[in-house]
Amino acid sequence: MSDVRVAARAAREASFALAASPSETRSAALLAIAGALEAGKETIFAANRLDLQAADDLSAPVKKRLRFDEAKLADVLAGLRALAAMEDPIGREQMRTELADGLVLSRVSCPIGVIGVIFESRPDALVQIASLCLKSGNAVLLKGGREAMHTNEALFAVMEKASLEAGLPAGWAGLLTTREDVRGMLELDEDIDLIIPRGSNAFVRMIMDNTRIPVLGHSDGVCHIYLHEDCDPEMAARVVLDGKTQYPAACNAVETLLVHAHATQALVAAGRALADAGVRIRADARAQAVLAAAAVPCEPADASDWRAEYLDLTISVRVVDSLDEAIAHINRYGSHHTDCILTGEEDAARRFFARVDSAGVYQNCSTRFADGYRYGFGAEVGIATGKLHARGPMGVEGPCSYKYILRGHGDTVAQLADGRRTFTHQKLL
Amino acid sequence: MSDVRVAARAAREASFALAASPSETRSAALLAIAGALEAGKETIFAANRLDLQAADDLSAPVKKRLRFDEAKLADVLAGLRALAAMEDPIGREQMRTELADGLVLSRVSCPIGVIGVIFESRPDALVQIASLCLKSGNAVLLKGGREAMHTNEALFAVMEKASLEAGLPAGWAGLLTTREDVRGMLELDEDIDLIIPRGSNAFVRMIMDNTRIPVLGHSDGVCHIYLHEDCDPEMAARVVLDGKTQYPAACNAVETLLVHAHATQALVAAGRALADAGVRIRADARAQAVLAAAAVPCEPADASDWRAEYLDLTISVRVVDSLDEAIAHINRYGSHHTDCILTGEEDAARRFFARVDSAGVYQNCSTRFADGYRYGFGAEVGIATGKLHARGPMGVEGPCSYKYILRGHGDTVAQLADGRRTFTHQKLL
Numbered sequence: 001m002s003d004v005r006v007a008a009r010a011a012r013e014a015s016f017a018l019a020a021s022p023s024e025t026r027s028a029a030l031l032a033i034a035g036a037l038e039a040g041k042e043t044i045f046a047a048n049r050l051d052l053q054a055a056d057d058l059s060a061p062v063k064k065r066l067r068f069d070e071a072k073l074a075d076v077l078a079g080l081r082a083l084a085a086m087e088d089p090i091g092r093e094q095m096r097t098e099l100a101d102g103l104v105l106s107r108v109s110c111p112i113g114v115i116g117v118i119f120e121s122r123p124d125a126l127v128q129i130a131s132l133c134l135k136s137g138n139a140v141l142l143k144g145g146r147e148a149m150h151t152n153e154a155l156f157a158v159m160e161k162a163s164l165e166a167g168l169p170a171g172w173a174g175l176l177t178t179r180e181d182v183r184g185m186l187e188l189d190e191d192i193d194l195i196i197p198r199g200s201n202a203f204v205r206m207i208m209d210n211t212r213i214p215v216l217g218h219s220d221g222v223c224h225i226y227l228h229e230d231c232d233p234e235m236a237a238r239v240v241l242d243g244k245t246q247y248p249a250a251c252n253a254v255e256t257l258l259v260h261a262h263a264t265q266a267l268v269a270a271g272r273a274l275a276d277a278g279v280r281i282r283a284d285a286r287a288q289a290v291l292a293a294a295a296v297p298c299e300p301a302d303a304s305d306w307r308a309e310y311l312d313l314t315i316s317v318r319v320v321d322s323l324d325e326a327i328a329h330i331n332r333y334g335s336h337h338t339d340c341i342l343t344g345e346e347d348a349a350r351r352f353f354a355r356v357d358s359a360g361v362y363q364n365c366s367t368r369f370a371d372g373y374r375y376g377f378g379a380e381v382g383i384a385t386g387k388l389h390a391r392g393p394m395g396v397e398g399p400c401s402y403k404y405i406l407r408g409h410g411d412t413v414a415q416l417a418d419g420r421r422t423f424t425h426q427k428l429l
Numbered sequence: 430m431s432d433v434r435v436a437a438r439a440a441r442e443a444s445f446a447l448a449a450s451p452s453e454t455r456s457a458a459l460l461a462i463a464g465a466l467e468a469g470k471e472t473i474f475a476a477n478r479l480d481l482q483a484a485d486d487l488s489a490p491v492k493k494r495l496r497f498d499e500a501k502l503a504d505v506l507a508g509l510r511a512l513a514a515m516e517d518p519i520g521r522e523q524m525r526t527e528l529a530d531g532l533v534l535s536r537v538s539c540p541i542g543v544i545g546v547i548f549e550s551r552p553d554a555l556v557q558i559a560s561l562c563l564k565s566g567n568a569v570l571l572k573g574g575r576e577a578m579h580t581n582e583a584l585f586a587v588m589e590k591a592s593l594e595a596g597l598p599a600g601w602a603g604l605l606t607t608r609e610d611v612r613g614m615l616e617l618d619e620d621i622d623l624i625i626p627r628g629s630n631a632f633v634r635m636i637m638d639n640t641r642i643p644v645l646g647h648s649d650g651v652c653h654i655y656l657h658e659d660c661d662p663e664m665a666a667r668v669v670l671d672g673k674t675q676y677p678a679a680c681n682a683v684e685t686l687l688v689h690a691h692a693t694q695a696l697v698a699a700g701r702a703l704a705d706a707g708v709r710i711r712a713d714a715r716a717q718a719v720l721a722a723a724a725v726p727c728e729p730a731d732a733s734d735w736r737a738e739y740l741d742l743t744i745s746v747r748v749v750d751s752l753d754e755a756i757a758h759i760n761r762y763g764s765h766h767t768d769c770i771l772t773g774e775e776d777a778a779r780r781f782f783a784r785v786d787s788a789g790v791y792q793n794c795s796t797r798f799a800d801g802y803r804y805g806f807g808a809e810v811g812i813a814t815g816k817l818h819a820r821g822p823m824g825v826e827g828p829c830s831y832k833y834i835l836r837g838h839g840d841t842v843a844q845l846a847d848g849r850r851t852f853t854h855q856k857l858l
Contacts, residue, residue: 016760020783097805103794105804112816113786193816208641214817235839242841331445342839353834354449357542365532365837374842375534375833376526376854387541387622387830388643389818401816404804405782408794410664412671413803425805 003176004141004184008191010171011114011139017169018137019111023088026134029166030084033131034077036162037155041073047154048123055147061249068123068151076127082378083135089396090137096429100421103408104428111137112401113193116185117381118207120198121145126152128379130159130173136399141185141192143176153177186211194399196382201309216394218385220309220335221251223367226326226352228343229262233269235364236342240270240315242366243340245277249311251383252338252370256306257317258326264290266342271296271317279313286319306333323348327355334358336385338370338392359385359392432605433570433613437620439600440543440568446598447566448540452517458595459513459560463506465591466556466584470502476583477552484576490678497552497580505556511807512564518825519566525858529850532837533857540566541830542622545614546810547636549627550574555581557808559588559602565828570614570621572605582606615640623828625811630738645823647814649738649764650680652796655755655781657772658691662698664793665771669699669744671795672769674706678740680812681767681799685735686746687755693719695771700725700746708742715748735762752777756784763787765814767799767821788814788821 018026037044048068055066092109099105115138119125126144133140144152156175164170176185185192189212197207197217204217225243227236243254259267271291274281281298282305283291291298298317305316306329320326323341330339338360341352349363360370370393372380377395384390390398415421447455466473477497484495521538528534544567548554555573562569573581585604593599605614614621618641626636626646633646654672656665672683688696700720703710710727711734712720720727727746734745735758749755752770759768767789770781778792789799799822801809806824813819819827844850 016756016784016786019786020780099798099803099805103798108782212637214643214815216817232839238839238841242843246842246846327445349836351449353537353832355445357445357448358832360833360835362835363837365835365840366842368842369528369532369835369840370833374528374845374852376528376852376856386643388645391830392833401820403782403787404789404799404821406789406791406794406798407778408792410661410667411794411798412667413675413795413797414671416803417675423803423805427805 002184004181005188007141007171007174007176008114008185008188011141011174012191014169014172015111015113015139018139018172019090019113021137021168023091025167026137027084029134029163029168030080030131032162032166033127033159034080036158037073037127038077040158044068044151044154044158047150050150051148058147062121062147065120065122066147072124076124079128079379080131083131083396086135086378086396089135089400093429094402098424098426098428099406100411100416100423103406103411106405107402108405109400109402112399114139114141114191115399116141116143116192116195116213118143118182118195118197118199119145121147123148123151123155126155127159129381132379132381132396133399134163134168134172136396138399139172141174141176143182143185149177186213189213198382216382216384216386216389216398218251218337218383221253221337222256222307222309222333222335223252223254223337224256224258224330224334224339225254225367226258226330226339226341227260227263227266227270228323228341228345228348229260230344231260231263231266231342232344233266236266237269237273239340239342239364239366241273241277243368244274244279244315245313246366246368248313250368252367253311254367255308255310255315256333257315258329259287259317259319260323260326261286261319261321267291267317267319268294268296271298274315277313279315281315281317283317284319287317290319309335323351327352331355331357337383338362338367340365340367359383431613433610434617436570436600436603436605437543437614437617440570440603441620443598443601444540444542444568447568447601448519448542450566450597452520454596455563455566456513458563458592458597459509461591461595462556462560462588463509465587466502467506469587473497473580473583473587476579479579480577487576491550491576494549494551495576501553505553508557508808509560512560512825515564515807515825518564518829522858523831527853527855527857528835529840529845529852532835532840535834536831537834538829538831541828543568543570543620544828545570545572545621545624545642547572547611547624547626547628548574550576552577552580552584555584556588558810561808561810561825562828563592563597563601565825567828568601570603570605572611572614578606615642618642627811645811645813645815645819645827647680647766647812650682650766651685651736651738651762651764652681652683652766653685653687653759653763653768654683654796655687655759655768655770656689656692656695656699657752657770657774657777658689659773660689660692660695660771661773662695665695666698666702668769668771668793668795670702670706672797673703673708673744674742675795675797677742679797681796682740683796684737684739684744685762686744687758688716688746688748689752689755690715690748690750696720696746696748697723697725700727703744706742708744710744710746712746713748716746719748720746738764752780756781760784760786766812767791767796769794769796788812
């Protein structure tokens with residue numbers, strides 16, 4: 001058997017024990033991992049230096065993500081301790097119904113089982129993802145970016161040792177290291193319940209097209225801000241600037257600005273703020289006319305701009321004649337990630353919330369808020385842009401499912417089918 | 430454009446209006462459909478006679494499912510009226526958190542969008558599925574079995590006319606009629622959010638392997654009953670008989686009986702009840718020895734029996750030495766559908782509930798209870814054996830997703846990143 005097959009089988013076996021483990025065991029393991037990472041930090045930092053040396057010719061942002069230092073460690077430890085203190089997401093009774101006298105149905109949250117996560121070269125992500133899976137009682141197979149290989153191996157070794165000593169079942173977490181491991185994982189639909197790929201759009205699609213295992217991930221992040229006719233110019237400038245420039249490479253950065261034909265002042269204010277920040281503006285003819293009249297530099301947009309995920313200091317701008325035209329544009333060209341309306345009109349906001357088919361629908365704030373930490377989930381295993389299972393940033397509830405528990409006293413369906421007994425269907429919870 | 434492409438596009442357009450429709454409109458449409466079906470019943474019965482005539486050489490159970498008469502109509506009307514009275518599953522606020530002063534995040538349930546359902550030759554299923562989708566604000570594409578073609582067309586025509594007159598958006602429901610339509614549907618991942626195939630295992634797998642659209646369905650129904658060492662023989666006989674014979678062709682019928690080595694009396698009682706009902710028993714060597722000593726007829730099982738979904742009057746029997754061996758057998762050979770333990774020991778039941786990885790885990794009752802109607806959901810759009818999104822019978826919550834709504838006053842991430850403001854993450858709901 002290949003390594004990945006062995007790891008997946010071990011994870012499956014461990015998943016049954018983990019699903020039945022008390023909350024205290026999982027919380028104690030999280031605290032033990034925190035303690036061990038703190039005690040073993042010099043080994044981890046040394047491993048990280050190896051990765052950083054090898055990454056010398058990579059870009060500054062990549063190196064920043066790759067770095068694992070005291071500051072990153074402090075964040076990781078805070079995250080582990082916060083997670084340990086959180087309420088247990090599994091074993092929660094979500095509903096209870098008496099089906100017939102003495103026959104009671106409950107729905108109870110439970111782990112999904114075995115989750116495979118493929119993530120970028122950010123070593124802190126390894127601990128975050130593993131700890132969210134552990135808290136929710138899931139076994140996990142981890143494959144990080146190869147640039148972080150030494151750091152990941154050091155972190156994994158510390159985490160594994162501490163968690164097994166704290167009583168977790170052997171094999172609950174597995175570290176995969178090669179591309180062949182990823183390919184192998186895609187075939188193991190018997191032993192892996194879910195794959196969460198984090199990375200480029202093309203990569204996520206490649207995974208989806210090559211496995212029978214359910215995949216939760218996001219495709220593009222083509223996010224919109226729409227300036228409604230009453231939009232305040234100062235707010236437009238501030239929020240659009242933040243959405244575009246606070247971190248342009250993120251999937252929740254804004255890519256297209258839609259502007260009501262009457263909101264010309266807001267368009268000029270936002271355009272000027274963007275241009276001053278060095279943002280390239282690609283505008284349709286009507287927006288160009290407004291911006292040119294105010295001496296804001298811009299260039300003509302073409303049809304391909306409406307679907308573009310720039311991920312840099314570029315934005316497209318289009319003028320629309322109504323709220324409904326803005327909504328139709330977003331549903332047609334967007335990626336169902338996060339879209340925002342700037343307005344003081346509550347009716348317009350409500351219509352926008354109800355009709356825009358996206359994981360996040362915002363009013364008067366930056367699209368950059370779409371993130372597990374900012375949502376108060378502690379961290380995220382990923383962001384889902386699909387509508388099945390989970391949507392948006394996935395915290396500790398993302399890796400949870402539920403099961404139905406039915407308890408009787410020898411009850412048969414025949415008794416109820418032939419009328420000797422009747423269904424009561426009384427809601428108890 | 431092909432018919433199915435036109436129907437899917439229309440459904441997508443309608444889905445936005447439907448998602449924003451008030452609960453009253455959807456409830457009124459359900460009542461209008463009920464009234465129109467009652468008023469138009471003679472046309473529908475006439476269409477059904479055509480289908481029944483053409484089905485003359487089919488089996489009695491198939492003809493029974495195909496028949497649409499006063500009794501089936503009464504059930505359908507009762508279902509529609511019950512659904513109209515139910516609380517709205519969409520627009521429910523599931524959580525609310527203040528992220529920072531004045532910036533409030535809500536999670537609100539919403540429809541999935543457009544759902545394609547492929548179902549068996551049972552005309553009442555058409556109305557049940559369409560009405561569950563309508564109640565939950567989803568547009569639906571319906572493809573029923575061709576044996577029910579005339580009845581489906583008559584039902585659909587009445588339903589469509591009544592619902593449009595009640596104010597639903599044109600195109601919210603579409604009727605597909607050919608196999609080419611099903612193939613066409615599988616390619617429309619832009620306009621269809623979810624496919625629910627009901628039918629044989631091979632058919633469901635074929636759908637899963639040929640589309641990028643998420644599929645919710647069930648694979649096999651290999652359900653188990655485990656007789657624990659303290660199991661009462663009378664209860665064993667009663668519950669096992671019901672699980673196997675009350676309707677053997679259903680996916681929730683029991684296929685394998687696991688028996689603790691000390692529960693020989695229960696094994697004999699269950700075996701005798703099964704044999705008396707004409708059930709063929711395929712037993713492992715230890716079970717054979719017990720049954721033969723009690724003069725209960727049986728034949729030797731082989732390894733293939735543990736994965737068999739007989740769907741007829743056949744059952745496999747295996748003796749195990751412990752609860753954990755039974756659990757391991759179920760997790761290894763079962764299909765994660767519904768599994769039951771017969772015991773009075775609460776600790777054993779709890780261990781079984783926690784460790785058996787199935788949608789339904791039962792104590793002291795028949796596996797045949799796994800069904801949307803019996804669970805009190807009114808009806809079901811399908812049963813899911815996967816662990817993502819929905820699990821078990823899916824009622825009106827099956828076709829629901831959620832979205833995050835964030836409302837602010839010009840809030841930027843930059844203010845929070847640079848420390849001018851701080852996250853509060855105060856749970857409000």
